[in-house]
Amino acid sequence: MPDGLGRPATIKDVARACGLAPSTVSNALAGKAVVRPETRALVQRTAERLGYRASGLARGLRLQRTWTVGALVADIANPFFADLVRGMEDRLWAEGYSLAICSTDYDADKETALLRLLLDKRLDGLILASTASDSDEVPRLKRLGVPYVLLNRRHVSEPSDYVGMDNAVGTAAAVAHLAALGHRRIAFIQGPPRSSAAGERLAGYRGEMRRRFGGLDESLLAPGDYAAEQGRAAVDRFLVLPAPPTAIVAANDFMALGAMERLRERGLAVPGDVSVTGFDDIFVAALPWIGLTTVRPHSRDLGARAADLLLGRIGAPTAAEPREVILTSELVVRGTTGPAPLSAPPSSRRRATTPRR
Amino acid sequence: MPDGLGRPATIKDVARACGLAPSTVSNALAGKAVVRPETRALVQRTAERLGYRASGLARGLRLQRTWTVGALVADIANPFFADLVRGMEDRLWAEGYSLAICSTDYDADKETALLRLLLDKRLDGLILASTASDSDEVPRLKRLGVPYVLLNRRHVSEPSDYVGMDNAVGTAAAVAHLAALGHRRIAFIQGPPRSSAAGERLAGYRGEMRRRFGGLDESLLAPGDYAAEQGRAAVDRFLVLPAPPTAIVAANDFMALGAMERLRERGLAVPGDVSVTGFDDIFVAALPWIGLTTVRPHSRDLGARAADLLLGRIGAPTAAEPREVILTSELVVRGTTGPAPLSAPPSSRRRATTPRR
DNA sequence: TTGTAGGCGTTATCAG
DNA sequence: CTGATAACGCCTACAA
Numbered sequence: 161m162p163d164g165l166g167r168p169a170t171i172k173d174v175a176r177a178c179g180l181a182p183s184t185v186s187n188a189l190a191g192k193a194v195v196r197p198e199t200r201a202l203v204q205r206t207a208e209r210l211g212y213r214a215s216g217l218a219r220g221l222r223l224q225r226t227w228t229v230g231a232l233v234a235d236i237a238n239p240f241f242a243d244l245v246r247g248m249e250d251r252l253w254a255e256g257y258s259l260a261i262c263s264t265d266y267d268a269d270k271e272t273a274l275l276r277l278l279l280d281k282r283l284d285g286l287i288l289a290s291t292a293s294d295s296d297e298v299p300r301l302k303r304l305g306v307p308y309v310l311l312n313r314r315h316v317s318e319p320s321d322y323v324g325m326d327n328a329v330g331t332a333a334a335v336a337h338l339a340a341l342g343h344r345r346i347a348f349i350q351g352p353p354r355s356s357a358a359g360e361r362l363a364g365y366r367g368e369m370r371r372r373f374g375g376l377d378e379s380l381l382a383p384g385d386y387a388a389e390q391g392r393a394a395v396d397r398f399l400v401l402p403a404p405p406t407a408i409v410a411a412n413d414f415m416a417l418g419a420m421e422r423l424r425e426r427g428l429a430v431p432g433d434v435s436v437t438g439f440d441d442i443f444v445a446a447l448p449w450i451g452l453t454t455v456r457p458h459s460r461d462l463g464a465r466a467a468d469l470l471l472g473r474i475g476a477p478t479a480a481e482p483r484e485v486i487l488t489s490e491l492v493v494r495g496t497t498g499p500a501p502l503s504a505p506p507s508s509r510r511r512a513t514t515p516r517r
Numbered sequence: 518m519p520d521g522l523g524r525p526a527t528i529k530d531v532a533r534a535c536g537l538a539p540s541t542v543s544n545a546l547a548g549k550a551v552v553r554p555e556t557r558a559l560v561q562r563t564a565e566r567l568g569y570r571a572s573g574l575a576r577g578l579r580l581q582r583t584w585t586v587g588a589l590v591a592d593i594a595n596p597f598f599a600d601l602v603r604g605m606e607d608r609l610w611a612e613g614y615s616l617a618i619c620s621t622d623y624d625a626d627k628e629t630a631l632l633r634l635l636l637d638k639r640l641d642g643l644i645l646a647s648t649a650s651d652s653d654e655v656p657r658l659k660r661l662g663v664p665y666v667l668l669n670r671r672h673v674s675e676p677s678d679y680v681g682m683d684n685a686v687g688t689a690a691a692v693a694h695l696a697a698l699g700h701r702r703i704a705f706i707q708g709p710p711r712s713s714a715a716g717e718r719l720a721g722y723r724g725e726m727r728r729r730f731g732g733l734d735e736s737l738l739a740p741g742d743y744a745a746e747q748g749r750a751a752v753d754r755f756l757v758l759p760a761p762p763t764a765i766v767a768a769n770d771f772m773a774l775g776a777m778e779r780l781r782e783r784g785l786a787v788p789g790d791v792s793v794t795g796f797d798d799i800f801v802a803a804l805p806w807i808g809l810t811t812v813r814p815h816s817r818d819l820g821a822r823a824a825d826l827l828l829g830r831i832g833a834p835t836a837a838e839p840r841e842v843i844l845t846s847e848l849v850v851r852g853t854t855g856p857a858p859l860s861a862p863p864s865s866r867r868r869a870t871t872p873r874r
Numbered sequence: 875t876t877g878t879a880g881g882c883g884t885t886a887t888c889a890g
Numbered sequence: 891c892t893g894a895t896a897a898c899g900c901c902t903a904c905a906a
Contacts, residue, residue: 182901
């Protein structure tokens with residue numbers, strides 16, 4: 161197994177050691193039927209002995225493939241994105257691909273720069289899980305003919321392969337659940353405005369509020385950017401209203417946690433005084449001390465499906481029509497939601513479910 | 518702008534459009550002083566117009582560099598590793614490198630296979646944050662001359678670039694803190710036996726116990742693998758002892774959380790009946806409902822320093838001696854530790870600290 | 875069944 | 891200052 165040379169063995173080294181031509185070695189190692197079995201065996205032994213492994217670089221240049229795909233996420237340190245990535249990774253690894261990841265920090269300029277970096281590398285495809293819904297990069301990729309899949313981010317104008325979830329159904333379910341508990345003043349903490357998923361979550365909330373109550377008090381809408389701090393700020397905002405909400409639906413779990421923290425600091429009980437729901441079901445939500453009622457999106461599956469679509473697109477670059485995969489979510493009811501304080505006195509009722517880990 | 522051809526523009530396309538030779542284009546774009554300023558300007562304009570970007574593949578083959586490094590972590594969905602990766606990523610991105618990540622799931626075979634995949638790609642270097650301390654892969658990499666850095670995993674025999682933390686100091690501090698609170702029967706939940714970091718954490722615990730109490734009851738040692746489930750199991754194990762521990766030091770936060778869950782299920786109060794400490798300070802630990810006393814390792818810094826070392830090694834492959842960087846940790850005291858129940862009655866005392874997010 | 879030649883897209887070297 | 895040539899390591903027609 162040692163090399164003996166100061167560099168990785170090349171196909172020429174193997175050829176020389178075997179007394180054969182490089183092309184024969186190539187054919188033998190590729191399992192082509194043309195080479196005689198004994199020759200193949202010799203080649204394989206020799207390659208093994210020299211520790212020969214074909215250079216992905218050279219092969220990539222020749223074949224115009226890298227067997228690497230790139231993933232752009234907002235922040236790999238956010239468990240939701242980490243789960244997405246984990247899903248992609250498993251699927252890609254099974255197909256012999258590796259995965260280059262980049263965190264954009266929701267920064268469009270950084271995203272553009274990262275995209276350029278990745279494109280220069282001539283990756284086989286890209287999964288975009290952080291792109292703004294109106295980004296110019298998406299049409300550009302399309303024009304360049306680079307295979308890509310949008311993950312949980314829909315583009316306003318460019319029809320694309322897309323994997324997402326029923327965001328609107330998720331928030332609607334949260335609202336319905338709260339309404340069934342007697343809540344009427346249900347507030348919403350939004351996600352980043354340029355994210356299509358955040359838009360859908362808002363739309364689900366709006367739709368269900370309209371259906372149930374015939375309308376919506378716009379003061380119950382707080383801006384947010386998925387960071388916990390915005391959840392805290394939203395609470396401060398809500399509590400100065402003439403009629404504060406009795407329930408808060410947050411567009412993601414982090415903001416829900418932030419809101420809960422702030423409510424607690426302000427001396428309000430959850431769910432006694434205010435019910436709270438989140439979105440994403442990051443593992444924290446399931447911890448018994450938290451028990452956050454939230455919408456579970458099956459993040460790993462989302463990542464895996466995105467990888468699936470991308471692999472398909474790499475196989476048939478321009479051919480097929482854009483495909484869409486929408487996974488269903490489910491409302492996981494835990495302990496942060498309870499009866500509305502006006503229709504029923506604050507209770508300490510808890511519907512604990514089995515923790516996920 | 519657009520390409521017009523069905524493929525990325527090549528240096529030849531630019532050369533042709535300019536009426537120059539490819540080598541001149543190359544020199545012009547590389548900013549070499551030999552080309553006349555007007556020529557350079559023409560080339561730059563044309564390259565821009567054609568949307569030319571040098572192929573990393575071809576350049577990599579020629580230069581024998583890929584400007585990509587690989588990172589092997591146990592599980593990117595684990596916040597500790599995600600933080601490490603985030604630290605690497607930021608540092609590498611600043612230097613124009615991209616990062617390929619792989620989760621090994623603590624599986625040696627998978628790790629070997631992933632390593633092979635990455636080596637075939639001829640990456641510029643590797644950061645190993647999941648490798649067992651006795652893995653054969655490390656000497657192999659050394660022999661191959663592939664730049665690599667071990668992160669939080671020391672190898673038993675192969676001197677290597679290494680970035681780690683004072684694991685032993687961390688657990689020792691936890692024990693000291695508990696001892697100061699009057700605890701004497703302090704149990705320990707171990708990490709995976711083949712991880713050097715886990716070994717150091719155990720050693721720190723052992724050392725401090727010996728120093729303080731002159732010895733150690735081996736029944737206070739539970740096996741673990743960093744998964745929450747092992748924390749639960751450890752509690753079951755401890756509670757059947759004739760003299761159960763009044764405090765538990767876990768080798769990571771997940772196991773600490775698992776232990777806390779189980780204690781709670783068994784009707785024991787934390788810290789009233791049993792104090793618990795963790796290790797890693799994942800963001801969950803800082804949530805006010807949890808308030809886990811734990812050791813903070815500055816994960817992102819660890820990742821960043823590993824990237825630093827690797828970049829240095831890539832610059833001077835064999836030259837320099839192996840370097841070591843050890844970052845200090847700090848004990849973050851929160852609400853899961855309190856006075857020992859025998860020396861003082863269980864109290865509801867809480868030392869809440871400011872939440873990190 | 876095996877060998878030869880050419881080219882994937884770059885850049886370094888050296889000649890003009 | 892610019893251009894021709896070779897080479898990085900591999901695969902694939904096609905020739906022998």
